[in-house]
Amino acid sequence: MRYAFQVQYIGKNYAGSQIQLENGKEIDTPTIQGELEKALCKLTCGKSANNNKRQIKTYFSGRTDKGVNSIGQVVHFELEQMIVASKFVYSLNEILPDDISVSDLRVVDTKFHAQKSAKKRIYRYEFINRKYKNAFDGDLMRVKFDINLERMQKSLDYLLGEHDFSSFKSSGTLNPSKVCIIYKAECLKSGDKVIINIEGNRFLYNMVRTIVGTLLEIEGHNLPPEHMKEVLEAKDRRKAGQTVSPYGLTLMKVEY
Amino acid sequence: MRYAFQVQYIGKNYAGSQIQLENGKEIDTPTIQGELEKALCKLTCGKSANNNKRQIKTYFSGRTDKGVNSIGQVVHFELEQMIVASKFVYSLNEILPDDISVSDLRVVDTKFHAQKSAKKRIYRYEFINRKYKNAFDGDLMRVKFDINLERMQKSLDYLLGEHDFSSFKSSGTLNPSKVCIIYKAECLKSGDKVIINIEGNRFLYNMVRTIVGTLLEIEGHNLPPEHMKEVLEAKDRRKAGQTVSPYGLTLMKVEY
Numbered sequence: 001m002r003y004a005f006q007v008q009y010i011g012k013n014y015a016g017s018q019i020q021l022e023n024g025k026e027i028d029t030p031t032i033q034g035e036l037e038k039a040l041c042k043l044t045c046g047k048s049a050n051n052n053k054r055q056i057k058t059y060f061s062g063r064t065d066k067g068v069n070s071i072g073q074v075v076h077f078e079l080e081q082m083i084v085a086s087k088f089v090y091s092l093n094e095i096l097p098d099d100i101s102v103s104d105l106r107v108v109d110t111k112f113h114a115q116k117s118a119k120k121r122i123y124r125y126e127f128i129n130r131k132y133k134n135a136f137d138g139d140l141m142r143v144k145f146d147i148n149l150e151r152m153q154k155s156l157d158y159l160l161g162e163h164d165f166s167s168f169k170s171s172g173t174l175n176p177s178k179v180c181i182i183y184k185a186e187c188l189k190s191g192d193k194v195i196i197n198i199e200g201n202r203f204l205y206n207m208v209r210t211i212v213g214t215l216l217e218i219e220g221h222n223l224p225p226e227h228m229k230e231v232l233e234a235k236d237r238r239k240a241g242q243t244v245s246p247y248g249l250t251l252m253k254v255e256y
Numbered sequence: 257m258r259y260a261f262q263v264q265y266i267g268k269n270y271a272g273s274q275i276q277l278e279n280g281k282e283i284d285t286p287t288i289q290g291e292l293e294k295a296l297c298k299l300t301c302g303k304s305a306n307n308n309k310r311q312i313k314t315y316f317s318g319r320t321d322k323g324v325n326s327i328g329q330v331v332h333f334e335l336e337q338m339i340v341a342s343k344f345v346y347s348l349n350e351i352l353p354d355d356i357s358v359s360d361l362r363v364v365d366t367k368f369h370a371q372k373s374a375k376k377r378i379y380r381y382e383f384i385n386r387k388y389k390n391a392f393d394g395d396l397m398r399v400k401f402d403i404n405l406e407r408m409q410k411s412l413d414y415l416l417g418e419h420d421f422s423s424f425k426s427s428g429t430l431n432p433s434k435v436c437i438i439y440k441a442e443c444l445k446s447g448d449k450v451i452i453n454i455e456g457n458r459f460l461y462n463m464v465r466t467i468v469g470t471l472l473e474i475e476g477h478n479l480p481p482e483h484m485k486e487v488l489e490a491k492d493r494r495k496a497g498q499t500v501s502p503y504g505l506t507l508m509k510v511e512y
Contacts (some may be wrong), residue, residue, distance in 0.1 A: 010393040010451040072391070099390040133349040136266040136327070136356040 004076040004114060005089070005105040007060075010069050011246065012139060013099060014213050017064040017073065022028060032100060033058055036075065039095040042080060043088070054077035054247035061114045061254040062121065063068075065206070067139075067246030072122070072253035075102075076114040112256075118256035120183065121209045122199045126248045130192040140193070147194055149187055155218050156185040156196070158232060159211065166235040168211055169204035178235075180206060187215075205241045213241030222241065260332040260370060261345070261361040263292065266325050267502065268395060270356060273320040273329065288356060289314055292331065295351040299337060299344070317370045318508040319483060321462070323395075323502030328378070330507035331358075332370040338367065368512070376439065376511035378455045379464045380502045386448040395503035396449070401478040403450055403475050405443055409479035411474050412452070414488060422491040424467055425460035426499060436492075437476065443471075453508075461497045469497030 011017075015029040019037075026034075042054045058238055063072040085105045093101050111117075128142040130133070159182045166178040184199040196215070218227050218241075231239045267273075271285040275293075282290075296312040317330040341361045349357050353368070367373075384398040415438045422434040440455040452471070454464055474483050474497075487495045 010391055044281075090388060096389075098389070101389050101392070103388060114489075132346060132359060133352075133354070133357050134359070136354050177507050238489055 001080075001082070002076055002078050002108050002110050003105060004074055004112060005102045006071075006107045007032065007073040007075050008101045008103070009073070010073055011064060013097075014066065016066045016068075027139060029180075032070075032073075033060065035049050035097060035100055036102075037236075039092055040077065043091055044081065044083075044093055046144040059114045060116075061118045062203075062251075064249075064251055065246050067249075069247075069250040070080060072252055074114045074254045075117070076108060076112060080241075085234075100243045102204055106121040114254075117256050118254050120201060120253075121251065122197065122212075122253040122255070123203065123242075124250045124252050125196040125198075125208055125212050126250070127194055127212075127244075128192055129189070129194050132193070136141075139245075141245045141248055143216060143219075145220055147189075149189055149194070151225050152187045152194075152196075152215055152219060155215055155228040156187060157186045158225070159198075163232055164235055165204055165207055165232070167231050167237055167240045168207045168214070169208070169237065170206035180204065180207070188229055208249060209243045209246065210237075210240050212248075213244045215241070216244065217241035257331055257338070257362050258334050258338070258366050258368060259339075259357045259361060259470075260330055260364045260368060261332050262327075263288065263329040264327055264357045264359070266355040267320060267323045269320065269353075272322045272324075273316055273326070288320075288329075289316065291353055291356055294357075295348055296333065298351055299485055300337065300339075315370045316372045317496060318459075320507055321502050323349055323505075324504075325506040328371045328512045329373070329507050330411075330512075332364060332368060349458065352387070362508065366424055366470055368449045370510075372510050374510050375478065376455055376457060376509075377459060377507065378453065378509040380505070380506045380508050380510070381452040381454075381464055381469070381500075383450055383500075384448055385445070385450050390448070393499075397471060397501045397504055399450075399475075401476055402443075405450070407481050408443045408450075408471055408475060411484040412454075413485035414481070414485040416417075416442045419488055420491055421460055421488070423465055423487050423493055423496045424463045424470070426466070427493075436463070457495075464505060465499045465502065466493075467495050468504075469500045471479035471497070473501065 008156060009032050013029050019031050019033045020027045036058055037056055045055050048182045056077055058075050058077045089102055089105050126140055128140050129147045131144050161180060162181045165180050169178060172221050181201045186197045187194060187210040196212060214228060214231055265288050273288040275287050275289045278284045290312055293312055296318050301311050309438050312333055314331050314333045315333060322328060322448045345358055345361050382396055384393050384396050385403045387400050416436045418435060425434060437457045443452045452468060470484060470487055
């Protein structure tokens with residue numbers, strides 16, 4: 001039977017979502033996938049389980065980097081035995097570390113693949129826009145100069161539709177195609193927090209964080225929103241802004 | 257000149273708000289007051305300052321325990337020199353640890369006293385009401401059984417007005433009077449979070465946390481809301497529920 005569930009995590013204490021290999025061997029560093037597979041095995045493999053071998057393999061909708069959070073990451077895996085969903089989710093959550101949880105377990109078709117079947121990913125980036133520090137800012141980046149939300153929205157509007165996003169990719173991208181479709185890109189304010197919601201069919205490595213870095217360059221240097229269009233059309237990473245901190249980034253939802 | 261400001265903090269990493277003395281000597285444990293006085297001295301005492309002596313004494317509206325947070329704690333102190341408020345607050349925040357911040361600095365009358373002049377304190381207690389864990393629950397207590405919000409509100413209604421709250425005080429209370437006036441006591445839900453707002457002229461040691469523990473006893477054992485009245489009238493700490501975790505408690509505001 002193939003199962004899928006949603007996984008929530010705070011990325012701060014992990015080297016990223018995926019188990020990392022070096023010369024075909026796992027690197028001993030905490031990852032979301034590593035913790036999830038360990039917990040799944042504890043629950044289902046029985047006492048004879050060889051803990052050094054990955055007995056239950058999990059497939060993520062996509063990798064998230066060190067420090068990136070998730071509310072709606074989707075993961076699928078296969079199990080031979082039948083399970084009672086509510087009991088299974090409860091027990092798995094009790095085994096998992098405090099900063100990782102699972103929900104919405106369901107049986108899926110064997111053709112379903114968390115990564116390959118995904119049609120849309122929704123990310124959110126949050127940062128603080130305030131001169132002064134506040135004890136409750138947590139790990140969010142703080143931007144001290146005033147953000148012009150209207151201009152920021154105009155900058156984001158240039159990203160809508162199908163484009164080659166080469167300017168916003170970091171060098172690690174494996175997939176040769178740099179074309180993504182952006183369905184939605186909006187910014188809003190909630191108190192001192194600026195929230196940027198971006199929906200797309202796929203995202204390149206560090207793409208959202210580099211888009212935010214470019215938005216901040218426009219705001220910080222009082223550039224016209226058209227600067228975003230120029231960066232996009234240049235297809236040159238050197239034209240875009242910095243890749244901002246991962247702590248404000250959250251994978252909100254994956255649609256199928 | 258006497259100044260007052262608001263202080264925000266996350267109580268988790270501190271032994272409480274107040275510097276703790278043992279035989280007249282300060283115990284070497286991190287407190288909000290200790291960090292604040294250190295930072296104030298760094299900013300104003302000059303290089304000749306004796307760091308082992310408390311050169312600027314701060315007065316809090318009231319003490320908060322280890323683990324309790326603040327959004328609106330009010331603190332007053334005296335300084336000989338004139339200061340530029342916005343610059344002073346900015347610099348002080350840069351010196352303070354990430355989980356402590358100050359805001360709203362103003363000059364006050366020399367008759368103003370952060371504790372003695374306070375007329376009303378507003379506290380908030382938050383906990384999670386959900387069977388399953390979620391990675392974003394943080395340090396909030398999780399209650400697994402269903403909360404009946406309507407009954408909880410009825411229980412809270414018995415606290416309104418002037419009462420002897422002996423049943424809800426922990427033994428450490430110094431002030432001999434146990435009479436407090438509660439102006440408001442409401443509960444509401446935001447997603448999976450239950451929020452309890454309580455406003456009163458003063459609060460006894462651990463009073464809010466013991467009120468919440470009693471509410472949970474009523475909910476967990478399906479007692480009638482009148483149980484709150486019985487506990488209140490008994491003036492006996494043994495009749496009340498447990499003192500719940502401090503992590504969900506926040507001092508929201510102090511009114512003068």
